[in-house]
Amino acid sequence: MSRKKVMSEELKYELAKDLGFYDTVQKEGWGGIRAKDAGNMVKRAIELAEKAAARNPD
Numbered sequence: 001m002s003r004k005k006v007m008s009e010e011l012k013y014e015l016a017k018d019l020g021f022y023d024t025v026q027k028e029g030w031g032g033i034r035a036k037d038a039g040n041m042v043k044r045a046i047e048l049a050e051k052a053a054a055r056n057p058d
Contacts (some may be wrong), residue, residue, distance in 0.1 A: 007045055015041045 016022040021037045
């Protein structure tokens with residue numbers, strides 16, 4: 001069973017930079033971040049998607 005990617009790698013790295021744990025990702029990979037950081041990353045991605053949807057209603 002394959003898993004569909006929801007966030008691009010570019011977006012994930014941009015969010016990691018914005019949220020302050022990019023260095024951890026660079027040193028340890030995505031498995032090195034805290035669960036709280038992962039949750040904050042998802043929360044921020046949802047906020048961005050909601051703003052984009054509000055600007056572009058279809």
